Amino acid sequence: MVWAAGMARAARRIATAAALGGGGLTVLGATAYGLLMAESLVARRVIGRPHGLEGPPSDGVYGEFTGLSLTLAMLGDSTSVGLGMADPARTPGALLANGLAAVAERPVRLCVVGKSGAPSAELDGQVDKALKADPDIAVIFVGANDVTTQTPPAVAVRHLGKAVRRLRDAGAEVVVGTCPDLGTVRPIGQPLRWVTRRWSRQLAAAQTVAVVDAGGRTVAFADLLGPEFATNPGEMFGPDRFHPSDRGYAQAAYAVLPSVCAALGLWPEPRPARGEGLQPIYLAAATAAEESGTEVSATRVAGRATGPHGKWATLFRRRLGETANDA
Numbered sequence: 561m562v563w564a565a566g567m568a569r570a571a572r573r574i575a576t577a578a579a580l581g582g583g584g585l586t587v588l589g590a591t592a593y594g595l596l597m598a599e600s601l602v603a604r605r606v607i608g609r610p611h612g613l614e615g616p617p618s619d620g621v622y623g624e625f626t627g628l629s630l631t632l633a634m635l636g637d638s639t640s641v642g643l644g645m646a647d648p649a650r651t652p653g654a655l656l657a658n659g660l661a662a663v664a665e666r667p668v669r670l671c672v673v674g675k676s677g678a679p680s681a682e683l684d685g686q687v688d689k690a691l692k693a694d695p696d697i698a699v700i701f702v703g704a705n706d707v708t709t710q711t712p713p714a715v716a717v718r719h720l721g722k723a724v725r726r727l728r729d730a731g732a733e734v735v736v737g738t739c740p741d742l743g744t745v746r747p748i749g750q751p752l753r754w755v756t757r758r759w760s761r762q763l764a765a766a767q768t769v770a771v772v773d774a775g776g777r778t779v780a781f782a783d784l785l786g787p788e789f790a791t792n793p794g795e796m797f798g799p800d801r802f803h804p805s806d807r808g809y810a811q812a813a814y815a816v817l818p819s820v821c822a823a824l825g826l827w828p829e830p831r832p833a834r835g836e837g838l839q840p841i842y843l844a845a846a847t848a849a850e851e852s853g854t855e856v857s858a859t860r861v862a863g864r865a866t867g868p869h870g871k872w873a874t875l876f877r878r879r880l881g882e883t884a885n886d887a
Contacts (some may be wrong), residue, residue, distance in 0.1 A: 568842040571849075572870075574713045574766035615641030615676065618648035622668045623661025630824070631669045632657050633695035633732070635686045635723070636702040639740075640674030642809055650806040655813035656699060656820060663821050671695065679705040680716040683723035695732045697824055699816060700724070701781075703739025703763055713763045721770035733823035734776035737816055738764035738849070741782040761849045768845035768856050772873055777823060777857035779816050780848040815853040822855075837876075840869035847875060 615638065621629060634640045634653040642651025649655075657670040671693040673686045680702050690698055700723065706716035724734045739760045761782055768778045821827030838859065839847070848854040859874045861867060 568765070568846040570762045571765035571769050571845045572842050574717055574762065574769075615643045615651060615672075615674075616645055616648040617672075618642065618651045618654045619670055619672055622654065622657035622670060623664075623666065625661060625665055625667050627666050629667040629669045630660065630664060630697070631671060631693055631695045632660060632820075633690040633693055633698040634670070634672045634674050635683060635690055635698060635700045636674040636737075637678045637705050638674075638676035639704070639737075639809070639812065640699070640701040641672055641676060643676050645806060645809065647806075650809060652701070652809050652813040652816075653699075655810055656817055659814070659817045660697075660820055660824075660826075663817075663826050664824070669693070674701070677705055678702070679709050679711050680719040680723075681711065683719055684726075687723050687726050690727070690732075691730050694730075695727070697733040697735065697820055698727045699735050699737070699820060701737040701812070703760065703767060706763060707739065707760050713759075713766055716763065717766045717770045720767055721774045724771050724774035724776040728775040733820075734771070734774075735816055735819045735823055736767065736771045736776055736778045737781050737812065738767045738778050739781065740764075765842075765845040765849040768848055769841055772841055772845075772856055772858050773871065775858070777819055777855055778848065779819050780850075780852060780854040780856075781812065781815075782849050782852065819855045837874055839873055839875055840867060841871040841873040842869070844873040844875040851877060853877060 618641075632653070634656075638644075640652065642648075642653065645651050649658075651672075653670050653672050657668040661668040671690060673689040675682065675686070678686070683700070683702065700720070702720060703716070705711075706713070720736070724736065727734050741757055741760055764780060764782055768780075771778045818827055838861065841856075841858075844856045848856045855876045856873050858865065859872050861872050865871055
């Protein structure tokens, strides 16, 4: 539990700085910051941009159903638009829309406002566009570009929290896929790989704190883009060895789908296993940052949202590939 306590402290520091309007340099300090700046330029030259900057257009109505449609908005970075996919049906938004339509037995209108290369600072403009579609639920994939652009974590988290709060105030449910573990990206060498792994996971934990505080729920991408991506990079990564392949995008989408359905009241919440369930938010955030597909959302204990160690949260480890009948 030592690692969890350390991660929880880091998440608390970042979330506190975000709430107070501070930025700080980074969670890693000036030396690591300079190293990341230098080596990230090398990694970017190695990776290149073989896919360009645009994902395939996937807006539209999904599901062969009648009745009033649900509206799903996708916000965030290149992973939200499915950069690297040629077929719109293989993008995360389309996969989520089809899955949601099947569970709800209603058509789902998909509105993608994410943008390749977008850091969290660009979410405000994306929210403006998403709200025009009056979404029932918004899904946000963001964080990787905050690391690669060396955005101070507190600044990134502040922008994300504001975006979630605006969407919730407008009546939309919100699910956030937290920052993936960039330490799995092959063109990134050591020691940058270690630096980015630590940075991205601390950012993911702080994102969870901010999102839950703003009324949303998170799904951890850290391990989701970890062991299997590291073991099978040829299958899980696309040609640029940075963005996911169609299989990688599908795994991310299906990890988020149960939380999307649960947020809309279409999917029963799972019964927590031993070691899961009720936790203080900072500990739940730290645990989730290390384990794939882990959902964190707010809860109450004896009618109170806050305990002696901060807000209460529930933590569930959802199985990848889980279906509605399994929940």
